[in-house]
Amino acid sequence: MGYAEKRGTYYRGRYKIAPGKYGTVKDDQGRTVKFKGKREAEQAADAEEAKVRDGTRRDPSLGAETFGEYVNRWFEDIELADTTMQNYRREIETHLLPEFGERPLNLIQPRDITAWERKLKEAGYAKESIKTYRARLHLILADAVEEGLIPSNPAARRRGRGKRAGRSGHRGPEKVITSPLGILLIAERLAVLSGRDDEFVAAVLKGYTGMRFGEIVGLERTFVRRRAVRVEWQLVELDTGELVSCPPKDDSYRTLDTPEWLDALVHGHIARARPRPCPCHGHTYVFSSFGTVRRWGRNGQPTVEDVATLAGVSHGTVSNVLNRPAVVAEETRLRVTHVMAELGYLRGRTPEETAAHWRRKSFASRLFRPAVTGQYEKVGxxxxxxxxxxxxxxMAGTLVQGRGASARATVCWVPIAQGLTPHGLRHSHRTHMEDLGTPKVLMDERMGHMDGSVSARYAHVTDEMRLRLMAGLTRSWEASLDARLAMCPRSSVAVLDALLQARAAEVFSQISPSEGGEGGLKRL
Incomplete structure (x- = not known):
């Protein structure tokens, strides 16, 4: 029951919110209502307490904490994959805290979020990136709703609200794919750029199994079997530069059948390369990096990872402080710069160190995109x-290196599949299986996808399906070798040169004298 409390010349109404906790009757602007009479104050307090009991009145102190205070508690309570945690942290520190960090949760309005999205768009961020940042904000505020801190989620978007009808706004860019011949040519160029056969074998394996980049990098020798490759782990790179071993995405453990020719290619590579345990994980991986890795710091001085650890921020936040300080919250920027001064951090380069594994960014910029487009990208x-x-x-020529390389070059490569990414080889394999008429249940198993439909529960993979797919992949591989052989019978890449010579001998063996003609040739 509510009661009236004498406050000098007026009364205020007090009502019970929770055991041992009371609220004061206030108006719509949040100001305490001053009643002239005791009875009037009691009646108003009773009415407010009744609202508390039936759930129509919330504790006015709920949601008063700032978004920054809440998100710190929220982040400590979640436990996700290392890569997901670093992505969440980067997005929160870079895009959410600078805008909402000092605002109380209960004062964040839908129009504030709309204005923030517009600001990101004007700053040049991609639509998909803005969509990701809003989804992260929606997730955080949805948990605040579940805790009863705010009555509703201001980041929830009413379907179609304020947008043109249709789904055109949700369309992403078309994914570029390539053909089996494109896979072969790209693999050859990768080997020309790196100066070894490893990248050729890895690209062909990726293009004919649909493995993710991290799964290729994290492929251990023990999981390469006869006529099959087992996907058990992947190596993913964190913002700190550390490569961590974790399960495949969405726990997509699977065994991938490999055609006889691909099995021979991978085992031949292992026999030549003789992989040894890496110094960072102690496991024996099938593939290693083609060169070196550069790290921040100079002459053993503190690195950017040291700064991030001591400042309690992500690697990406330190990078933003160095390169785009305007996007970092002032308090965070000052903390990072203070740590830099305290450690004596200097921006520079250390001597090159041998890299045990490919890094996604350097592999794409130094090898894959030049192989696909024939162009090195702008650097600084x-x-x-x-x-x-x-x-x-x-046919692919030989790479010219050293000072004045461009002046000494005589030819250049034409683009193979403009816009293709390493992940595009996975899309290419899926499309290739469609082209071969592979049953969906086998395609899903091979890609590591989960189909929760009822029809999928009654479809099962058979040995005949697997054999037909292996035969189809073999025909595609032989056709791409024939097309490459027609372009030029030799290659500067040793493993491909041997394949071309073997294929040429096989084709020649299928040529015999024609019936009834002297010295005539007929291809069987």
Whole structure:
């Protein structure tokens, strides 16, 4: 029951919110209502307490904590994969805290979020990125609703509200794929750029199994079997530069059948490379990096990872402080710069160190995109330029390196599949299986996808399905070798050169004298 409390010349109404906790009757603007009479104050307090009991009145102190205070508690309570945690942290520190960090939860309004989205769009962020940041904000505020801190989620978007009808706004860019011949040519160029066969084998394996990049990097020798590859782990790179071993995405453990020719290619690579346990994980991986890795710091001085750890922020936040300080909250920027001064951090480069594993960014920029487009991308003040190649007896030529390489080059590569990414090879494999008429249940198993439909529960993979797929992949591989052989019979990549010579001998063995003609040739 509510009661009236004498406050000098007026009364205020007091009502019970929770055991041992009382609220004061206030008006719509949050100001305490001053009653002239005791009875009037009691009646108003009774009415408010009744609202508390039936759930129509909330504790006015709920949601008063700032978004920054709440999100710190929220982040400590979640436990997700290392990569997901680092992505959440980067998005929160870079995009959410600078805008909402000092605002009380109960004062964040839908119009504030709309204005924030507009600001991100004007700053040049991609639609998909903005969508991701809003989804992260929606998740955090949804948990605040569940805790009873706010009555509703201001980040929830009413379907179609304020948007043109249709789904055109949700369309992403079309994913670029390539053909089996494209996979072969890209694999050859990768090997030309790296100067070894490893990248050729890895690209072909990825293109004909649909494995993710992290699964290729984390493929251990023990999981390469006869006519099959087992996906048990992947190596993913964190913002700190550390490569961590974790289960495949969505726990998509699977065994991938490999055609006889691909099985021989992978086992031949293992026999040549003789993989050894890596110094960082102690496991023996099938593939290793082609060169070196560069780290921040100079002469053993503190690194950017040291700064991030001591400042309690992510690697990406330190990078933003160095390169785009305007997007970082002032308090965070000052804390990071203070740590830099305290550690004596200097921005520079250390001597090159041998890298045990491919890094996603360097693999894409130094190998994959140049192989696909024939162009090195712009780096700092250095403009983009064609890959310098010298024409010789090999179709792909040989890479020209060293000072004045561009001036000494005689030819350049034409694009194979403009816009293709390493992950695009996974899409290419899925499309290739469609082209071969592979049953969906086998495609889902091979890609590591889960189909929760009723029809999928009654479909099962058979040995005949697997054999037909392996035969189809073999036909595609042989057709791509024949097409490559028609372009040029030799290659500067040793493993491909051997394959071309073997294929040429096989084709020649299928040629016999024609019936009734002298010295005539007929291909069987």
């Amino acid at each position: 003040s250095r403009p983009g330029h064609p890959v310098p190649v010298r024409a010789d007896s090999w």
